[in-house]
Amino acid sequence: DQQVKQNSPSLSVQEGRISILNCDYTNSMFDYFLWYKKYPAEGPTFLISISSIKDKNEDGRFTVFLNKSAKHLSLHIVPSQPGDSAVYFCAAIGLNNAGNMLTFGGGTRLMVKP
Amino acid sequence: ETGVTQSPTHLIKTRGQQVTLRCSSQSGHNTVSWYQQALGQGPQFIFQYYREEENGRGNFPPRFSGLQFPNYSSELNVNALELDDSALYLCASSADSTTSFGYTFGSGTRLTVV
Numbered sequence: 001d002q003q004v005k006q007n008s009p010s011l012s013v014q015e016g017r018i019s020i021l022n023c024d025y026t027n028s029m030f031d032y033f034l035w036y037k038k039y040p041a042e043g044p045t046f047l048i049s050i051s052s053i054k055d056k057n058e059d060g061r062f063t064v065f066l067n068k069s070a071k072h073l074s075l076h077i078v079p080s081q082p083g084d085s086a087v088y089f090c091a092a093i094g095l096n097n098a099g100n101m102l103t104f105g106g107g108t109r110l111m112v113k114p
Numbered sequence: 115e116t117g118v119t120q121s122p123t124h125l126i127k128t129r130g131q132q133v134t135l136r137c138s139s140q141s142g143h144n145t146v147s148w149y150q151q152a153l154g155q156g157p158q159f160i161f162q163y164y165r166e167e168e169n170g171r172g173n174f175p176p177r178f179s180g181l182q183f184p185n186y187s188s189e190l191n192v193n194a195l196e197l198d199d200s201a202l203y204l205c206a207s208s209a210d211s212t213t214s215f216g217y218t219f220g221s222g223t224r225l226t227v228v
Binding site: 004041042045046089091101102104107 | 149154156162170217219
């Protein structure tokens with residue numbers, strides 16, 4: 001039972017254009033959603049998060065949108081840069097979970113072409 | 115300020131053997147979580163330790179066990195290795211057991227079971 005899904009395993013975008021990464025979830029008890037970025041041979045690094053009571057959070061080139069009724073969130077990167085090429089994971093957390101476990105999606109590999 | 119250090123970086127074991135993976139938490143962090151990332155999938159929560167006590171566990175069998183030491187470093191032990199245990203094992207530390215936002219991930223240990 002996959003509670004967090006990223007249906008696009010890969011995405012290719014031209015430098016300077018917008019990258020849109022999508023994520024769907026099934027558990028309505030999730031309180032926060034996070035995006036992580038992972039380069040090869042490195043651990044995931046936190047990128048941006050959004051509370052379930054908000055519908056948008058922006059940080060520089062990165063914006064996350066949350067549609068609770070559709071149980072869908074997306075990460076927008078504008079403008080995309082070659083250094084953004086990495087695997088992006090969507091993750092969710094319910095604050096009353098024991099151990100505060102993160103539930104991750106399967107990841108989307110973003111390739112930004114110069 | 116040092117980050118999260120995991121050892122070894124790569125390991126090959128035979129089915130049925132036992133393995134111990136190690137993690138040194140970031141300075142000042144008292145909480146450590148372990149995740150398993152199989153090839154092509156997102157990380158899956160194994161368990162979390164807070165001040166040397168297990169503080170939550172994911173859907174992993176008892177042959178996955180852990181320890182946290184007084185200096186907050188940690189070990190993940192896996193007994194009776196199976197081929198499906200081949201994965202990247204990620205350790206993450208934080209200064210607060212109540213939230214995953216402060217997680218710092220290590221680069222992981224790549225375990226191959228043959």
